Every structure is written in structure tokens, then in C-alpha cells.
Amino acid sequence: MYSFLLAIIYLAFISLGLPDSLLGSAWPTMQPYLGVPSSWAGIVTMIISGGTICSSLLSDRLTKKLGTGVVTAVSVALTAAALFGFSLSDRFWMLCLWAVPYGLGAGAVDAALNNYVAVHYSSRQMSWLHCFWGIGTIISPYIMSYALSAAQWRDGYRWVSFIQIGIALLLFCSLPFWKRRASGAGEKAAPLGLKNTLKIRGVPQLLIGFFAYCAAESTIMLWASSYLVSVRSVTEQRAAAFASLFFIGITTGRFLSGLISVKLGDKTLIRAGTVIGAAGILLLLLPVSSEYPALIGLVVIGLGFAPVYPSVIHSTPDHFGADNSQAIIGVQMASAYIGSTFAPLLFGVLADAAGISLMPFWLIAFVGLMISMFEWTERSVARRKRAENCSAGGGEAQPSGTEKTGEESGR
Incomplete structure (x- = not known):
């Protein structure tokens, strides 16, 4: 059980990093397609950041009510849906709309997972898990690069969303393991x-x-x-x-x-x-x-x-x-x-x-x-x-x- 849950958490940390470098990799192609100024990428980034800040501040209440496993699985599913929404977007306002669940999902899973690992695992695992976040940020530009050469930027977002959906399904299947490993104090105390x-x-x-x-x-x-x-x-x-x-x-x-x-x-x-x-x-x-x-x-x-x-x-x-x-x-x-x-x-x-x-x-x-x-x-x-x-x-x-x-x- 320990090894299985740890492997799931490693996958979850990769999922944290996967979306982080997609916009920067794809924007030079997205910008002329959408017909907007280059600086408007900052608007999408700001909306995502606003969502992450809000969900991070709410993570204590959410985690203590739902549990770390549920928050993690739902958050990854939310980012997967947002990335798929990016792949369907042909107007700038659609990107802005999908950036909201993107940010909300990213902030909640980041805070919930980091706390769970800090409470239950050693500093060695914490360092290596954040190393796997880095692997996620390295992988996604290559996926987008292949999409730009073989298809289009929308396919890059779609492919990464499929990976996120797969990780989310594994997280939902692993929920019983999270419940068995739940801390007696951390998740039961009042927000x-x-x-x-x-x-x-x-x-x-x-x-x-x-x-x-x-x-x-x-x-x-x-x-x-x-x-x-x-x-x-x-x-x-x-x-x-x-x-x-x-x-x-x-x-x-x-x-x-x-x-x-x-x-x-x-x-x-x-x-x-x-x-x-x-x-x-x-x-x-x-x-x-x-x-x-x-x-x-x-x-x-x-x-x-x-x-x-x-x-x-x-x-x-x-x-x-x-x-x-x-x-x-x-x-x-x-x-x-x-x-x-x-x-x-x-x-x-x-x-x-x-x-x-x-x-x-x-x-x-x-x-x-x-x-x-x-x-x-x-x-x-x-x-x-x-x-x-x-x-x-x-x-x-x-x-x-x-x-x-x-x-x-x-x-």
C-alpha cells in the first residue's frame, strides 16, 4: 500500500508540472491564430494566478472537509478539463474562461499534496517529488513542440489533457488508500x-x-x-x-x-x-x-x-x-x-x-x-x-x- 500510494503521489507531482510550461511554449503560435497582442498572454497568466491564490487559501477548509485524496483527484480532473477547454478555444475570451478552473485546480492540488507529503513522508521524498514536478515542466514543452510540428497547438493541449485525465482516474481509484493513510489530527481538526x-x-x-x-x-x-x-x-x-x-x-x-x-x-x-x-x-x-x-x-x-x-x-x-x-x-x-x-x-x-x-x-x-x-x-x-x-x-x-x-x- 505504501509503495502504491507513493507512486500515485509521484504521478500527481508530474501532473502539477505538466501544464506550467505549456502556455509559454505555445503562445508564439497561439497569438497570431487568436489575433491578439503578444502581451495578452499575461492576462491569461494573471487569471490562472488569481485562481491558484484563491484555491490555495481555501485548501485548508477543502482538505479538512473532503480529505487530501478527494481534493487531489478533483483538482487534477479540473485542470484536465481546463486544458481540454484550451484545446477547443478559438477565441481569446474562451482561453480566459477556461483559465479560471485551470487556476482553481492547480492551487488546490499544490497546497493539499505538499501538506500531505510534509506530514506523512520524509524530506528525501519531498525533494524527489519536487524533482518530478520539474520533470513534468520539462516534458510538456516537448509534447507541444511535437504538436506544433505534426499538428497544431490545440493538439498539444489536448494530448496533455488526456495525460491529466489518466492521472485523475488513477487518483480516484486510489481514494481508499488515501483514507487509510489519513492523519488522525491534520485532516480532522477544524479549519x-x-x-x-x-x-x-x-x-x-x-x-x-x-x-x-x-x-x-x-x-x-x-x-x-x-x-x-x-x-x-x-x-x-x-x-x-x-x-x-x-x-x-x-x-x-x-x-x-x-x-x-x-x-x-x-x-x-x-x-x-x-x-x-x-x-x-x-x-x-x-x-x-x-x-x-x-x-x-x-x-x-x-x-x-x-x-x-x-x-x-x-x-x-x-x-x-x-x-x-x-x-x-x-x-x-x-x-x-x-x-x-x-x-x-x-x-x-x-x-x-x-x-x-x-x-x-x-x-x-x-x-x-x-x-x-x-x-x-x-x-x-x-x-x-x-x-x-x-x-x-x-x-x-x-x-x-x-x-x-x-x-x-x-x-
């Missing part, structure tokens, strides 16, 4: 609510730190190619290829961090990752004519950033308790989507005004904010746990998460 979540000591700092991480990561994803072309004089074709070095670094880094995560622990991985990421950013700043330090820097940034996201998520139940973790992780996902949506846009405005050469300084600012907030979170959690240990029965959160045994023990 915490946004206001009460933000009152827990350490949570606001954690959210700011997570926002900063996702802001830095998404800025690199969008602007790395432009930086290489404008600042390092790399050709556009080479820059497009070299920008994938960041994705290679982050996917490889998550696999490698999974090998050492149980021994080092979440806190050490977060600290080491931010230091390595900062070193990679400094390589972008080296005053040399060669392009290679910048290219190496992208790989190093990816390797450094790799363990941060899964380690922050995995540490949440231990820091704040399994009863509270679903609500907190839901708000974390919302803060992540806000950072990844708006930070690249704001940097684009800054780059137009002052030059794209400011990108490393922009990244350093967010990395500095990230590590300072994460360290503040650690101190706040330590103080709260000491206070809870000294007072009888008080506290606003449980001091520790669900115990993990056997293969699942992570620390």
Missing part, C-alpha cells in the same frame, strides 16, 4: 482560517521569506535569457538554450538534496541552499568579458535554490503542528504565487527604466530578504516552543508535527 493563521508566531516571517524565494526564482525563469543577450552579448539562440541551465540545476539539485536531506535536515539545507544560490548570483556580476561565469552562475543558482522550496514546506508541520500545517501551507502557496506573478513584472518595469543589468542586484535583495525572514522564523518558532513547554496547556499551535515511522522518518 484554522487566514486571520488565525497569521496570528501564529513565526508565520508572517515565513510567508515573507517564501514570497522572496519565489520572486527570485520566477525572475530568473523569465529574464535569464534577456540578461545573457543584453549584458553578456550571448546570441538569442544560445541564450534560449543556456537559460535552461537554471532548470537543469534546480531539477538535479532536488535529486541530489534528496540523497542528503535526512542526514542534514531541512534547516541546514535551507541555509546551505541560500548561500550557494547567492554565490551563483555573484558569478553573474563578475566583470569579465567571457560568458562562461554567467552560465556557470545559472547552474549554481539552480543547485542552490533546489532544496529551499521543498525544505521550507517539509519543515512546516514540525514547526507549527500537523493541525495547523494545511492552513499555513495553503497561505504559503498563495504567497508563492503572488511573488512569482508580480516580481517578474515589476522587474520588467525596472529593467525598462534602468537596464536589465540590475537583475543580479534585484536577486541579491530578495535572497537577503529570504534568508533573514527564514532565520527570524526559526527564532520565533524556538521561542514559541520554549514558551509552550513552560506553560501548561497553552499555545496557539501544536508544538510538533505528526510522527513519521520506518521508511517515512526524515529526521
Whole structure:
């Protein structure tokens, strides 16, 4: 049962990544077909992001009412339906309409799955599962590329929707296994609510730190190619290829961090990752004519950033308790989507005004904010746990998460 459910969760993480890179891959072809300005892709992205933020904030209530398995299966089915709807769209307003269930499904499954894995599985599995999310983001552009060469962009969306439908059917078939593995506390406690979540000591700092991480990561994803072309004089074709070095670094880094995560622990991985990421950013700043330090820097940034996201998520139940973790992780996902949506846009405005050469300084600012907030979170959690240990029965959160045994023990 353990192995079967874990395999299903790995498939679910691939399904999380599959839709993420489709729009970017297909938009150059979709845009003239739909007869809209190129910038209108941002409208679709904003609608999707709005849906993900809303469903992330509702994930605590949904998961505690329906269970993680049901929320995951329904959410994947919702994204499958939305992708199929994209394949039927011949007007821009139709894309906008289908973007709503797309975003709602993506946000709910992201928050629910991350919390379930954080509570029930080791940090090794968390890192490797996020590595599989990366595999999903790598696979889908190839599917779309084949569709564009052999058929049309609609077929790319249709094929990915069929994959999502297959994964959703497997998830529905696996529901009895999810129920057997349900946590005794995490899914039975009353929903915490946004206001009460933000009152827990350490949570606001954690959210700011997570926002900063996702802001830095998404800025690199969008602007790395432009930086290489404008600042390092790399050709556009080479820059497009070299920008994938960041994705290679982050996917490889998550696999490698999974090998050492149980021994080092979440806190050490977060600290080491931010230091390595900062070193990679400094390589972008080296005053040399060669392009290679910048290219190496992208790989190093990816390797450094790799363990941060899964380690922050995995540490949440231990820091704040399994009863509270679903609500907190839901708000974390919302803060992540806000950072990844708006930070690249704001940097684009800054780059137009002052030059794209400011990108490393922009990244350093967010990395500095990230590590300072994460360290503040650690101190706040330590103080709260000491206070809870000294007072009888008080506290606003449980001091520790669900115990993990056997293969699942992570620390």
C-alpha cells in the first residue's frame, strides 16, 4: 500500500508540472491564430494566478472537509478539463474562461499534496517529488513542440489533457488508500482560517521569506535569457538554450538534496541552499568579458535554490503542528504565487527604466530578504516552543508535527 500510494503521489507531482510550461511554449503560435497582442498572454497568466491564490487559501477548509485524496483527484480532473477547454478555444475570451478552473485546480492540488507529503513522508521524498514536478515542466514543452510540428497547438493541449485525465482516474481509484493513510489530527481538526493563521508566531516571517524565494526564482525563469543577450552579448539562440541551465540545476539539485536531506535536515539545507544560490548570483556580476561565469552562475543558482522550496514546506508541520500545517501551507502557496506573478513584472518595469543589468542586484535583495525572514522564523518558532513547554496547556499551535515511522522518518 505504501509503495502504491507513493507512486500515485509521484504521478500527481508530474501532473502539477505538466501544464506550467505549456502556455509559454505555445503562445508564439497561439497569438497570431487568436489575433491578439503578444502581451495578452499575461492576462491569461494573471487569471490562472488569481485562481491558484484563491484555491490555495481555501485548501485548508477543502482538505479538512473532503480529505487530501478527494481534493487531489478533483483538482487534477479540473485542470484536465481546463486544458481540454484550451484545446477547443478559438477565441481569446474562451482561453480566459477556461483559465479560471485551470487556476482553481492547480492551487488546490499544490497546497493539499505538499501538506500531505510534509506530514506523512520524509524530506528525501519531498525533494524527489519536487524533482518530478520539474520533470513534468520539462516534458510538456516537448509534447507541444511535437504538436506544433505534426499538428497544431490545440493538439498539444489536448494530448496533455488526456495525460491529466489518466492521472485523475488513477487518483480516484486510489481514494481508499488515501483514507487509510489519513492523519488522525491534520485532516480532522477544524479549519484554522487566514486571520488565525497569521496570528501564529513565526508565520508572517515565513510567508515573507517564501514570497522572496519565489520572486527570485520566477525572475530568473523569465529574464535569464534577456540578461545573457543584453549584458553578456550571448546570441538569442544560445541564450534560449543556456537559460535552461537554471532548470537543469534546480531539477538535479532536488535529486541530489534528496540523497542528503535526512542526514542534514531541512534547516541546514535551507541555509546551505541560500548561500550557494547567492554565490551563483555573484558569478553573474563578475566583470569579465567571457560568458562562461554567467552560465556557470545559472547552474549554481539552480543547485542552490533546489532544496529551499521543498525544505521550507517539509519543515512546516514540525514547526507549527500537523493541525495547523494545511492552513499555513495553503497561505504559503498563495504567497508563492503572488511573488512569482508580480516580481517578474515589476522587474520588467525596472529593467525598462534602468537596464536589465540590475537583475543580479534585484536577486541579491530578495535572497537577503529570504534568508533573514527564514532565520527570524526559526527564532520565533524556538521561542514559541520554549514558551509552550513552560506553560501548561497553552499555545496557539501544536508544538510538533505528526510522527513519521520506518521508511517515512526524515529526521
